[in-house]
Amino acid sequence: MITVDGHDYDWWKGMTVAALLTQIDNSGYCAVVRLNDRYVSRPNFETTLIPDHAEIFLLPMIAGG
Amino acid sequence: MAVVQLKEVKTIEYKRPDIEKGYAGQTLALDISKSSVAIKPVDDKMKKTFIGGKGFDLWLMWHAVKGTTQWHDPENTICIASGPMGGTPGYPGSGKSIVTAISPTTGSVMDSNVGGYFGPYLKFAGFDAMEITGKTAPGAVVLIDGIDQKIQIFDSEGLPEDGYALSAALTEHFGQGKPRTISVVSAGPGAENTLIGCLNFTWYDAKRKIVRYKQAGRGGIGTVFADKGIKAIVARWDTVSMSTNAPADKDTLKKVARLYSREMVELDPKQNEMARVGTTHLVPIMNDFDLLPTNNYRFGSDPRASLIGKDVFQHLFDPGFDGCWMGCTVACSHGVRDFVPFTGPYKGEKVFVDGPEYETIAGCGSNMGIFDPYTILEINFYCDAYGLDTISVGTGIAFVMECFEMGLINETHTDGLLLNFGNRMAALEIVHQMGRGEGFGKIVGQGIRRMKKIFAEQYSADAAIMQDIGMESKGLEFSEYMTKESLAQQGGYGLALKGPQHDEAWLIFLDMVHNFMPTFEQKAEALHWFPMFRTWFGLCGLCKLPWNDIVPEDNKDTMEPAKVMKHVNWYAQYFTSVTGQEAAPDDLISMSEGVYNFQRIFNLKMGFGRREHDAIPYRAVGPVTSEEYESRRERYDGQLSEKHGVDIKGKSTVEKVAVLRKIREDQYEKLKTAVYERRGWTRDGIPTVATARRLGIDFPEVLAVLKANGVEV
Numbered sequence: 001m002i003t004v005d006g007h008d009y010d011w012w013k014g015m016t017v018a019a020l021l022t023q024i025d026n027s028g029y030c031a032v033v034r035l036n037d038r039y040v041s042r043p044n045f046e047t048t049l050i051p052d053h054a055e056i057f058l059l060p061m062i063a064g065g
Numbered sequence: 066m067a068v069v070q071l072k073e074v075k076t077i078e079y080k081r082p083d084i085e086k087g088y089a090g091q092t093l094a095l096d097i098s099k100s101s102v103a104i105k106p107v108d109d110k111m112k113k114t115f116i117g118g119k120g121f122d123l124w125l126m127w128h129a130v131k132g133t134t135q136w137h138d139p140e141n142t143i144c145i146a147s148g149p150m151g152g153t154p155g156y157p158g159s160g161k162s163i164v165t166a167i168s169p170t171t172g173s174v175m176d177s178n179v180g181g182y183f184g185p186y187l188k189f190a191g192f193d194a195m196e197i198t199g200k201t202a203p204g205a206v207v208l209i210d211g212i213d214q215k216i217q218i219f220d221s222e223g224l225p226e227d228g229y230a231l232s233a234a235l236t237e238h239f240g241q242g243k244p245r246t247i248s249v250v251s252a253g254p255g256a257e258n259t260l261i262g263c264l265n266f267t268w269y270d271a272k273r274k275i276v277r278y279k280q281a282g283r284g285g286i287g288t289v290f291a292d293k294g295i296k297a298i299v300a301r302w303d304t305v306s307m308s309t310n311a312p313a314d315k316d317t318l319k320k321v322a323r324l325y326s327r328e329m330v331e332l333d334p335k336q337n338e339m340a341r342v343g344t345t346h347l348v349p350i351m352n353d354f355d356l357l358p359t360n361n362y363r364f365g366s367d368p369r370a371s372l373i374g375k376d377v378f379q380h381l382f383d384p385g386f387d388g389c390w391m392g393c394t395v396a397c398s399h400g401v402r403d404f405v406p407f408t409g410p411y412k413g414e415k416v417f418v419d420g421p422e423y424e425t426i427a428g429c430g431s432n433m434g435i436f437d438p439y440t441i442l443e444i445n446f447y448c449d450a451y452g453l454d455t456i457s458v459g460t461g462i463a464f465v466m467e468c469f470e471m472g473l474i475n476e477t478h479t480d481g482l483l484l485n486f487g488n489r490m491a492a493l494e495i496v497h498q499m500g501r502g503e504g505f506g507k508i509v510g511q512g513i514r515r516m517k518k519i520f521a522e523q524y525s526a527d528a529a530i531m532q533d534i535g536m537e538s539k540g541l542e543f544s545e546y547m548t549k550e551s552l553a554q555q556g557g558y559g560l561a562l563k564g565p566q567h568d569e570a571w572l573i574f575l576d577m578v579h580n581f582m583p584t585f586e587q588k589a590e591a592l593h594w595f596p597m598f599r600t601w602f603g604l605c606g607l608c609k610l611p612w613n614d615i616v617p618e619d620n621k622d623t624m625e626p627a628k629v630m631k632h633v634n635w636y637a638q639y640f641t642s643v644t645g646q647e648a649a650p651d652d653l654i655s656m657s658e659g660v661y662n663f664q665r666i667f668n669l670k671m672g673f674g675r676r677e678h679d680a681i682p683y684r685a686v687g688p689v690t691s692e693e694y695e696s697r698r699e700r701y702d703g704q705l706s707e708k709h710g711v712d713i714k715g716k717s718t719v720e721k722v723a724v725l726r727k728i729r730e731d732q733y734e735k736l737k738t739a740v741y742e743r744r745g746w747t748r749d750g751i752p753t754v755a756t757a758r759r760l761g762i763d764f765p766e767v768l769a770v771l772k773a774n775g776v777e778v
Contacts, residue, residue: 005335005618029621031578032350039346039375041353042578057335060620061627062350062574063613 002054011052018045020056032059069238071206071219075100078215081191084311087149087643088112092125093192093216095207097293098139098199100218107193114761116604118148119176120660121194122165123667126174127766129198132670136169136285137292139200145184145250145298146194150643151606152185153312154305156322157329158608160185160390162266168284168563169260170457170512171540173671174664175284175563178603180389180398181266181277182248185606186211186300189309201294208239210301212246221296227450227500228253228265229416231297233276236269239299244276245269251297252287253452258502259510261457261542262287265449268389278419279389279398282454283566284541285512291452305391313645321638325611329394333615339397340387341379344423348374351427354578355697356547358432360486361463362536362684363693365547369436373426377438383417395611397422406443408493409500411450418446421455427545428459433466434486444496451500456566457512458499460542462492464513464535473526479505513537533683539564539673548685550700551577552729553588556736559681560592562664568609569596575627589739591627598633600657605640612636659760662744662752663767669751670770676750679737687729691718694725701725747776754778 002011004024017040021027031042034057040048050056082090094103107121115124122144129142143166153159162184168175187195190211204224208217225231232249240247249267256262263282270277281287312318333339337346348370351357355365371377381401388396401418421429421441429444430436448455462484468474469484476483482491482505498506508519513535520526536543541564548554554577557570572591575581582588602609613629620626633650640648648656668674688694694701695718705711705721709728713721741748745756751774757763771777 026621029579029626031354031574039349039353041350043353059336060616061579061613062337062347063571063616 002050002052002056004056005058011050011054015050016046017048017050020050021045024058027058029061030058032062033057034059069224069234070222071238072222074218074220076215076217077102079104079191081211081214084189084309086313086645087310088117089188089191089193091192092121093195093209094125095195095197095216096199097197097201097205097207097218097295100201102216114659115663116148116656116660117193118146118151118161118606119163119165119178119600119603121146122163122176123174123660123664125194125196126165127663127667127670129196130167132672134167134671136167136172136289140198141167141289143197143286143289143293144194145187146606147184147188148604148606150310150639152188152305153307153310153318153322153643154391155307155326156318156639157325157393157395157611158390159606160393161602161606161608162187162281163603163606164264164281164286166286166289167671168286168540169288170285170514171564171673173539173563173668173673175286176603176664177264177281177283177286178568178608179264179266179281180268180279180608182268182390183250183266183300185305185390186248186302189302189305190300197293197295197298199293203294203296205295206235207295207298208301209299212301212303224296226254227410228278228452229446229450232265232267232278235297235299236267236276239301245271246301246303248300249276249297250290250299251452252291253450253500254502255448255451255453255500255510256287257291257452258507259453259499260285260288260512260515261454261461261510262291262452263448263454264290265452272385273383273402273417275417277389277398277400278449280449280454282456284563285454287452287454310643312643314642317638318642321635321642325632325635326392326394328617329611329615332618333395336615339395339610339614342375342382343378343397343399345375345378345421345426347423348426349376351546354574355550356573356577358427358463358545358547360434361432361467361534362543362547363467363690364696365549367431367436370431372436373430373438373441378421381438381442393608395608395615397610401442404442404446406446407439408443408490409447409497411446416446418442419449421445424545425455425459428456428463429492432459432463432545433492435489435492437489440489440493443493447493447496447500451496453496453499453510456544457542458496459545460536461509461513461516462495464516465495465509467534468520468526468531471530473531474520474524478524512540513542514540530689533689535682536684537565538681538685539678541565543685546571546573548573549687552732552736553582553591555681555686555733556588556592556740558685559679559733560737560740561596562661562668565681565685569599571595581627585735585739588736589743592740593743594628594654597654597657597661598628600661601636601653604656604660655760659762662756662760663762665746665752666757666762666767666770669774674751676737676741676748679750681733683726683730686733687725688722691722694718694722751776
């Protein structure tokens with residue numbers, strides 16, 4: 001089990017950030033997620049594995065300085 | 066602590082007006098040459114047209130300077146203002162001051178916004194804005210004492226040179242046991258010895274019992290301040306509450322402030338964690354998207370970026386409340402306690418470093434090829450202490466490093482310094498030389514535009530290549546984002562009124578990552594709406610960070626998520642509740658449009674403000690060198706062949722660089738045309754008379770400037 005923005009999601013071995021986002025409605029805006037205190041950006045979504053019990057936040061659009 | 070010796074030159078007593086609906090209703094004019102003070106009324110027309118903050122600054126400056134005024138002329142005027150909402154505690158980001166002057170590096174109007182308590186204290190002391198003209202012998206200290214209702218001008222002796230120690234000494238001296246009642250504006254020796262000086266604005270950190278600093282960094286206003294012979298300006302004010310601004314509707318103000326504050330507290334921990342890590346989260350993100358300037362904007366990423374980002378600084382920052390204004394729940398002004406510099410006058414002593422923020426990390430780190438957080442901290446500290454803009458320092462030294470590596474300059478020019486990328490000790494030495502006004506650092510401190518001229522004329526360096534790689538526009542050094550792959554952000558920098566600073570339009574993510582504006586018209590629309598709304602914060606004394614760095618959870622489901630309209634609506638309510646003037650979101654844009662166009666025409670008055678002045682170096686547009694092209698060959702080859710239909714078979718890299726350059730430069734010119742049209746400007750980038758009339762800025766002297774530049778009805 002993992003949590004995404006406070007909601008529970010099933011976890012499976014080999015789950016990537018990209019795979020997770022396919023399960024979440026309207027997540028196309030999401031270019032960066034915070035995975036257990038580490039930022040993961042879209043170029044790395046396909047290759048970043050999510051560990052079990054992870055806490056994930058989908059970050060809003062990055063707005064800059 | 067230094068002994069403060071002040072000799073009173075003049076004391077002027079005044080009657081402090083009651084604040085009414087966010088306004089003091091008057092401004093302060095100080096001629097430091099004569100030690101004279103005048104108080105001018107603020108009328109309804111001024112409020113309606115210019116709102117406050119930067120608007121008031123520009124209106125006062127317009128009357129103070131001539132089109133021929135140079136930065137070091139006595140009539141050059143530094144203006145400082147808050148805004149009608151400035152000084153509201155509890156509404157996040159409500160403590161900004163906006164500073165303007167004719168810039169030493171651009172020769173035109175410069176504006177810079179800054180945290181700290183000065184602007185609100187100035188207003189509560191009775192002045193919506195202040196203007197400072199004239200020059201005096203070095204060492205003048207000015208006190209604006211809102212508690213005892215007097216303005217005092219002093220000569221000083223023996224005060225510390227650097228901003229770090231000076232502000233602490235003056236806070237203790239004037240605070241009379243209540244240091245929180247004091248905010249100090251000062252520059253430093255680097256501001257005096259270069260053209261890229263900043264101003265330090267202080268706030269007192271009651272928990273840590275130290276004076277903290279924010280910087281009005283851009284465009285050398287600190288240099289103007291030092292040139293005037295002013296050591297410091299001090300504002301003194303008592304306690305602040307939500308009633309201090311005498312808002313028109315306090316109940317609504319409390320309600321909207323509570324909603325906004327609560328949202329920041331609830332959502333920031335789930336989003337960017339700015340209350341914990343400031344803007345350091347941007348470092349890894351920019352790096353991942355190839356947007357982090359590295360080695361003078363040659364590249365946008367480096368494997369070592371993780372060494373200077375949030376993962377490191379979250380452990381270095383001293384935990385605690387770091388709001389640069391009272392009750393701000395974004396509270397992003399972090400710092401490092403007990404840092405021990407390894408060079409310079411503070412070598413071996415424990416100091417508190419205010420920062421770094423993203424811009425300083427990228428400018429004084431990755432862009433110089435430096436990936437050591439402690440060196441970045443040390444450059445940050447000394448830039449503040451010397452009164453130097455970290456962005457211009459970072460971008461300037463990065464330019465010098467590339468010139469050195471290209472062989473355009475060598476050790477005979479740099480006094481033996483090996484200014485290769487990554488040479489942290491050489492970079493630090495340049496900073497110290499800027500502080501002392503010595504050696505090659507003195508040349509670097511002239512800014513990139515002047516360096517290009519010096520290197521070409523005195524060192525026979527290739528002017529054309531320096532034009533391509535010298536990251537300045539209008540004479541101002543670029544802030545720290547890679548724009549090669551975002552045409553909209555090229556416009557965000559190139560069309561910015563004061564020069565390439567991201568505070569007008571930060572569209573790089575919306576454009577490049579989210580592809581929200583694929584057409585020229587959409588980019589032009591964005592380059593209208595975003596600069597206007599961002600300008601509005603500077604009119605009102607506000608910080609823009611709470612608007613779109615922390616956003617509502619349902620923002621993604623709204624029609625225009627980039628605008629964060631829920632927050633825009635709250636800002637409209639905030640404005641109405643303080644000023645009593647009904648305002649809808651569109652009205653906020655209209656308010657800014659008048660001031661924005663006025664500033665463009667002000668540029669014209671100073672001899673700038675045309676299409677030619679919106680030019681940017683090619684390094685901001687595309688790959689200058691074959692090395693840059695080859696490093697992202699797949700991207701560029703793909704664009705040439707697939708997007709632009711160019712047959713690249715058999716073409717050398719040099720040929721492909723040239724073809725791509727032609728395409729991209731044409732696109733930038735087309736973008737300029739589209740934006741000018743959207744803004745109601747001529748093809749030469751000048752507001753039309755109809756635009757000036759529509760916005761209520763058709764004053765006779767404004768129309769005269771337009772007419773003198775060939776723009777008539």
